[in-house]
Amino acid sequence: MKAVLPLIVDEQTIRDALPAIDVKAALTAMFRALAAEQAVQPPQTLTLLPNDAGDFITYLGALGDGKAFGAKLSPYLVTGGKPIVTAWTALMSMETGHPLMLCDAALLTTERTAATTAVAVDALARGEARRLAVIGTGAVGLAHLRYAAPLRQWASIRVFSPGLSDSEAKCAAVRAVDARAQICATIEACVEDADVVMLCTSSGQPVLMRESLTKPALVTSISTNVANAHEISPAWVPEMDVYCDYRKTTPASAGEMKLAAQHGWSAQSIKGDLPALLSGTCGKPAYERHAFFRSIGLGLEDIAIAHALYRHLTEPSRAQSLQ
Structure with missing residues (x-):
């Protein structure tokens, strides 16, 4: 089987793409899918690194409508100085099992965190x-x-x-x-x-x-x-x-x-x-x-926004401009 390489997306590409992505709508659709049992959200896992070197949190999720499984991987690395904190989201196809995208998750984490709160405020505030x-x-x-x-x-x-x-x-x-x-x-x-x-x-x-x-x-x-x-x-x-x-x-x-x-x-x-x-x-x-x-x-928040990003970047007009 021919290897399929994932799309690798850096921070600047994400920054350029974000204005065109309706993050709040993507998260709203995801939570509705979760209610309809069309998405799966396992608990996050915390892995403590040997020798008190930090930890690694893994956020998982499967989005049925998007046919995508994903994981956000977030290490906290103790260096003796300022800790190193990064985050990357990996997206895979639930249809082919092939990797779709690996993207820097820093900006996406900020966006999905704020947008999730906005969904809650919209639903709960008087x-x-x-x-x-x-x-x-x-x-x-x-x-x-x-x-x-x-x-x-x-x-x-x-x-x-x-x-x-x-x-x-x-x-x-x-x-x-x-x-x-x-x-x-x-x-x-x-x-x-x-x-x-x-x-x-x-x-x-x-x-x-x-x-x-x-x-x-x-x-x-x-x-x-x-x-x-x-x-x-x-x-x-x-x-x-x-x-x-x-x-x-x-x-x-x-x-x-x-x-x-x-x-x-x-x-x-x-x-x-x-x-x-x-x-x-x-x-x-x-x-x-x-x-x-x-x-x-939630991992599903990361999967939903990453999937919205992936769809935006792989639209025919966008894909042609990237070639």
Whole structure:
């Protein structure tokens, strides 16, 4: 059998292609496929490297409609200096078994993380929600702002991260994403009267305290891959209506959910996940108390966006231009 070489896609090619890809639509279709059992999402796996040299997380997924199986491979390598963190997504055909594409997943990870939160905000936030707060202004935070901005007719968009108000360059980067963004000097000022609070940090410890919120709100969290990382206190979780990206896998990986067991919380208390929300098989928050949405990053999210990229790059007009 003749060897089939995969398409190798670097960061610049992805950056050029992203404006033409509807990431939120691709993820919405994927979660609906998951609800219809037309996609498969195994748990992510963590491999600890010998001699405390770091770890390797593997995110798997199979997308039935796209006839694609894939894996995102993400090492965390301890070097003695700054750790090396990379991510690559491999895509294979479920029809031929041949490799289709190997792509740098750094930009795609940022996009799918923010777009997944946007899908959740669209599904969970009150229709009349008008006050948005964003905590964290790194690449992921700015992507969250970009994806969330068109979801509601926001009367205010407030943003906070440590040192942001003292850096005109960072403030300019935020306003370049959305000119309506107001830079806040404290978290408390940022989240006052907020309807939606998006936590977009790499913190392993809580960054938002329950007393900072002045009314029932939707809080979204992505956190980081540090063991048991959490952006809110685990003790707060039992007091919230909890949703997640995928209830079969998220509770085993999300730090605050694992630690919330010490406070009497159980994964059985989860109100719903994105497949259930998008298929209409679970209820939405009544906002008699805070709602919490937790995303850990699914292999299927990586597969869905990689497949959308692959289709874009292999369209006849695009393929000809690459020759």
